[in-house]
Amino acid sequence: xxxxxxxxxxxxxxxxxxxxxxxxxxxxxxxxxxxxxxxxxxxxxxxxxxxxxxxxxxxxxxxxxxxxxxxxxxxxxxxxxxxxxxxxxxxxxxxxxxxxxxxxxxxxxxxxxxxxxxxxxxxxxxxxxxxxxxxxxxxxxxxxxxxxxxxxxxxxxxxxxxxxxxxxxxx
Amino acid sequence: xxxxxxxxxxxxxxxxxxxxxxxxxxxxxxxxxxxxxxxxxxxxxxxxxxxxxxxxxxxxxxxxxxxxxxxxxxxxxxxxxxxxxxxxxxxxxxxxxxxxxxxxxxxxxxxxxxxxxxxxxxxxxxxxxxxxxxxxxxxxxxxxxxxxxxxxxxxxxxxxxxxxxxxxxxxxxxxxxxxxxxxxxxxxxxxxxxxxxxxxxxxxxxxxxxxxxxxxxxxxxxxxxxxxxxxxxxxxxxxxxxxxxxxxxxxxxxxxxxxxxxxxxxxxxxxxxxxxxxxxxxxxxxxxxxxxxxxxxxxxxxxxxxxxxxxxxxxxxxxxxxxxxxxxxxxxxxxxxxxxxxxxxxxxxxxxxxxxxxxxxxxxxxxxxxxxxxxxxxxxxxxxxxxxxxxxxxxxxxxxxxxxxxxxxxxxxxxxxxxxxxxxxxxxxxxxxxxxxxxxxxxxxxxxxxxxxxxxxxxxxxxxxxxxxxxxxxxxxxxxxxxxxxxxxxxxxxxxxxxxxxxxxxxxxxxxxxxxxxxxxxxxxxxxxxxxxxxxxxxxxxxxxxxxxxxxxxxxxxxxxxxxxxxxxxxxxxxxxxxxxxxxxxxxxxxxxxxxxxxxxxxxxxxxxxxxxxxxxxxxxxxxxxxxxxxxxxxxxxxxxxxxxxxxxxxxxxxxxxxxxxxxxxxxxxxxxxxxxxxxxxxxxxxxxxxxxxxxxxxxxxxxxxxxxxxxxxxxxxxxxxxxxxxxxxxxxxxxxxxxxxxxxxxxxxxxxxxxxxxxxxxxxxxxxxxxxxxxxx
Numbered sequence: 001x002x003x004x005x006x007x008x009x010x011x012x013x014x015x016x017x018x019x020x021x022x023x024x025x026x027x028x029x030x031x032x033x034x035x036x037x038x039x040x041x042x043x044x045x046x047x048x049x050x051x052x053x054x055x056x057x058x059x060x061x062x063x064x065x066x067x068x069x070x071x072x073x074x075x076x077x078x079x080x081x082x083x084x085x086x087x088x089x090x091x092x093x094x095x096x097x098x099x100x101x102x103x104x105x106x107x108x109x110x111x112x113x114x115x116x117x118x119x120x121x122x123x124x125x126x127x128x129x130x131x132x133x134x135x136x137x138x139x140x141x142x143x144x145x146x147x148x149x150x151x152x153x154x155x156x157x158x159x160x161x162x163x164x165x166x167x168x169x170x171x
Numbered sequence: 172x173x174x175x176x177x178x179x180x181x182x183x184x185x186x187x188x189x190x191x192x193x194x195x196x197x198x199x200x201x202x203x204x205x206x207x208x209x210x211x212x213x214x215x216x217x218x219x220x221x222x223x224x225x226x227x228x229x230x231x232x233x234x235x236x237x238x239x240x241x242x243x244x245x246x247x248x249x250x251x252x253x254x255x256x257x258x259x260x261x262x263x264x265x266x267x268x269x270x271x272x273x274x275x276x277x278x279x280x281x282x283x284x285x286x287x288x289x290x291x292x293x294x295x296x297x298x299x300x301x302x303x304x305x306x307x308x309x310x311x312x313x314x315x316x317x318x319x320x321x322x323x324x325x326x327x328x329x330x331x332x333x334x335x336x337x338x339x340x341x342x343x344x345x346x347x348x349x350x351x352x353x354x355x356x357x358x359x360x361x362x363x364x365x366x367x368x369x370x371x372x373x374x375x376x377x378x379x380x381x382x383x384x385x386x387x388x389x390x391x392x393x394x395x396x397x398x399x400x401x402x403x404x405x406x407x408x409x410x411x412x413x414x415x416x417x418x419x420x421x422x423x424x425x426x427x428x429x430x431x432x433x434x435x436x437x438x439x440x441x442x443x444x445x446x447x448x449x450x451x452x453x454x455x456x457x458x459x460x461x462x463x464x465x466x467x468x469x470x471x472x473x474x475x476x477x478x479x480x481x482x483x484x485x486x487x488x489x490x491x492x493x494x495x496x497x498x499x500x501x502x503x504x505x506x507x508x509x510x511x512x513x514x515x516x517x518x519x520x521x522x523x524x525x526x527x528x529x530x531x532x533x534x535x536x537x538x539x540x541x542x543x544x545x546x547x548x549x550x551x552x553x554x555x556x557x558x559x560x561x562x563x564x565x566x567x568x569x570x571x572x573x574x575x576x577x578x579x580x581x582x583x584x585x586x587x588x589x590x591x592x593x594x595x596x597x598x599x600x601x602x603x604x605x606x607x608x609x610x611x612x613x614x615x616x617x618x619x620x621x622x623x624x625x626x627x628x629x630x631x632x633x634x635x636x637x638x639x640x641x642x643x644x645x646x647x648x649x650x651x652x653x654x655x656x657x658x659x660x661x662x663x664x665x666x667x668x669x670x671x672x673x674x675x676x677x678x679x680x681x682x683x684x685x686x687x688x689x690x691x692x693x694x695x696x697x698x699x700x701x702x703x704x705x706x707x708x709x710x711x712x713x714x715x716x717x718x719x720x721x722x723x724x725x726x727x728x729x730x731x732x733x734x735x736x737x738x739x740x741x742x743x744x745x746x747x748x749x750x751x752x753x754x755x756x757x758x759x760x761x762x763x764x765x766x767x768x769x770x771x772x773x774x775x776x777x778x779x780x781x782x783x784x785x786x787x788x789x790x791x792x793x794x795x796x797x798x799x800x801x802x803x804x805x806x807x808x809x810x811x812x813x814x815x816x817x818x819x820x821x822x823x824x825x826x827x828x829x830x831x832x833x834x835x836x837x838x839x840x841x842x843x844x845x846x847x848x849x850x851x852x853x854x855x856x857x858x859x860x861x862x863x864x865x866x867x868x869x870x871x872x873x874x875x876x877x878x879x880x881x882x883x884x885x886x887x888x889x890x891x892x893x894x895x896x897x898x899x900x901x902x903x904x905x906x907x908x909x910x911x912x913x914x915x916x917x918x919x920x921x922x923x924x925x926x927x928x929x930x931x932x933x934x935x936x937x938x939x940x941x942x943x944x945x946x947x948x949x
């Protein structure tokens with residue numbers, strides 16, 4: 001899945017402990033396995049997307065210990081003990097997360113390939129800055145590429161999600 | 172074709188939106204695929220992992236042009252874990268391409284024609300092994316002269332890339348309507364200008380690829396993200412020598428397409444043969460690097476426009492175009508034809524001539540890309556309109572309005588404009604920019620108009636443009652709608668669901684759409700030419716009429732009235748004469764199944780050849796579109812004279828969409844259209860080659876895409892004209908604005924600083940160079 005060649009013969013597996021979306025895993029990973037590969041191939045969490053493998057499109061964005069991170073550039077072996085949130089971990093039971101809900105309401109989804117990464121970036125943004133301006137949103141999302149939407153409805157969705165989350169907290 | 176005269180004919184239907192209340196169409200209904208996509212559950216090709224699947228990889232020619240003397244695969248085959256290695260010898264000698272000219276083998280025969288051409292392929296246990304195996308394949312090449320520029324490839328002395336063609340001019344298109352010689356002789360003024368556009372890459376967020384499973388029972392199942400599942404199935408079956416019934420294209424999420432996934436790709440064929448040879452499913456995805464240099468691109472163009480003006484009106488035009496088609500013809504003939512045809516339709520003119528050349532070069536294959544010839548000709552035509560207005564001292568907005576098409580016009584190319592909201596588009600777009608207000612110094616405003624197609628007769632097969640739909644109604648009056656297009660992100664499933672819901676008086680919750688999978692979905696030639704909104708919607712409407720008839724016939728007996736005295740409204744069948752007499756749809760449906768032992772099934776087959784003529788009493792233009800969308804794009808910019816840098820404040824795009832099925836989705840299409848058009852006009856360098864014929868750009872940083880901070884404010888304006896060519900007045904709009912942004916920007920730049928750029932992309936470097944020239948001229 002990655003651009004760099006995986007030469008298994010040369011690799012040595014190492015054990016790591018990973019918490020993903022609240023579930024605990026003991027995993028054996030190669031030293032050059034990316035977090036993206038482990039999520040997608042070992043845990044079948046395919047919501048996180050491979051767009052480029054070189055950190056240029058942000059389709060693979062996840063949260064690691066609360067921080068936004070590009071899973072295609074992160075080595076799984078460095079993640080021992082970490083807690084990872086992926087797009088699959090956002091729903092509350094059958095209810096969409098307010099960011100997901102806003103994406104649906106604002107038509108921020110077209111082909112959907114960049115969507116998980118966008119949503120995870122916005123999640124991190126709103127945790128760092130619960131009431132961002134449009135300019136701040138655009139600045140924060142400038143690495144997340146989308147070829148379908150021209151970003152407008154994505155930015156609208158982020159603004160609306162911020163409002164929803166602020167309202168939810170004040171109740 | 173040459174005899175068609177321009178004449179006014181009476182519009183066949185009301186040209187404004189009728190007062191008929193629509194319940195579902197026109198609503199901002201939630202997308203049917205949105206939940207799957209925001210939760211990460213949508214499955215794209217990369218998420219498809221059949222048990223035991225191998226990894227496929229393609230060995231590509233490093234040379235721009237070379238004879239293949241020999242290929243030795245023995246070492247690669249010996250590597251443990253390698254399950255199949257294939258070359259041209261392992262495949263049927265089937266050529267890929269549109270039926271008019273097929274010239275591409277999925278794997279090179281004795282010639283590699285561009286740096287990136289597919290020479291051999293391997294399937295191995297994992298990706299690393301597959302890459303290692305590629306390095307063990309020994310290919311002996313004899314280097315041949317290569318051509319990157321069509322002007323070089325066109326020379327008589329050039330070696331033909333395809334010997335059987337005899338020349339590198341793969342296609343020529345010549346059109347003449349009226350008499351251009353006379354037109355130019357009679358003209359008061361003649362203007363001639365040349366424009367160029369670059370090789371834009373589609374840059375889908377999901378790379379191209381294919382997962383193929385050729386089972387031992389002789390069936391082939393593929394997961395390939397495509398715009399045209401049935402067309403891929405048809406050509407793939409031919410390419411691998413299987414009956415159509417044994418080939419299945421499965422539905423997968425499509426991570427962006429924009430034209431690049433219109434045709435059968437060599438990747439589909441290669442993955443299938445790797446699966447056949449290895450006896451295992453094979454997953455073959457391009458790397459992001461390969462995606463840039465080895466998937467299709469937009470055609471680079473040189474377009475010359477000669478325009479004659481008489482009495483303040485455009486009377487005569489001669490458009491000449493050279494398109495760089497890359498190493499294989501694929502869509503080049505059709506894009507060239509579309510470019511020439513579009514050029515004839517922008518304005519009401521008297522004489523038109525087109526001379527077009529599609530030239531093969533040793534570069535990546537140019538294919539279908541959003542706009543389809545429109546961005547190339549649109550940039551030239553609409554830049555020149557402002558240049559002419561400037562030279563004649565005319566107001567460019569007024570000049571356009573004076574020459575603009577109107578509803579009911581028949582263009583010189585024979586396109587009957589059954590609804591044309593162009594004037595309103597121009598008014599709305601300029602109003603949005605406060606056009607009449609004075610502008611601050613150092614700023615400028617630009618306007619351009621666009622003309623496009625919705626539906627295209629004869630894109631693949633003769634004159635046909637078939638869409639089929641079937642509707643099954645269940646006992647509770649919920650429906651399964653089967654349609655053969657695919658959800659490529661443009662909202663096909665949702666909008667088609669809305670059409671079906673509207674036609675049968677149902678809420679969206681009762682509609683299930685089946686698309687994209689050839690075994691389950693009805694036949695359709697594919698998602699191109701903005702045709703889903705017109706052809707699939709028509710097919711659904713015809714199928715719904717069948718269903719409605721079946722329901723009304725039974726309901727009439729149940730209610731003891733005549734069937735034609737009934738109509739369907741809001742989940743009920745109601746008497747036209749007495750609204751107090753009604754039955755619920757589910758009561759009737761249940762009776763049909765349980766009481767009568769019957770079932771409810773409607774089929775709609777729509778093809779413009781058989782339907783347009785008798786329904787509307789007219790025929791669309793020969794080989795032309797079914798309906799015609801229009802747009803006007805206005806934008807403002809400020810320019811820094813010291814650096815040449817510019818900033819766009821706002822882009823207003825007003826689009827005649829006939830009727831918006833779903834305004835949110837329609838706006839999304841316009842905004843995406845702006846994104847592709849603005850990228851082409853500004854930051855996207857296109858795929859470039861070094862002197863050795865090898866491609867530059869290998870990642871998303873070098874190939875610049877516009878980001879959230881680069882995008883200007885966008886105003887997306889829907890102009891509704893209720894086009895009688897489409898059901899409920901709908902027509903497709905998914906690519907028209909892309910064709911229009913470049914000229915609007917060039918015009919705004921000229922308005923701001925008096926500099927005219929005739930080559931896309933428009934960069935600060937080019938602006939600065941022109942400003943310096945301007946200063947020198949003093």
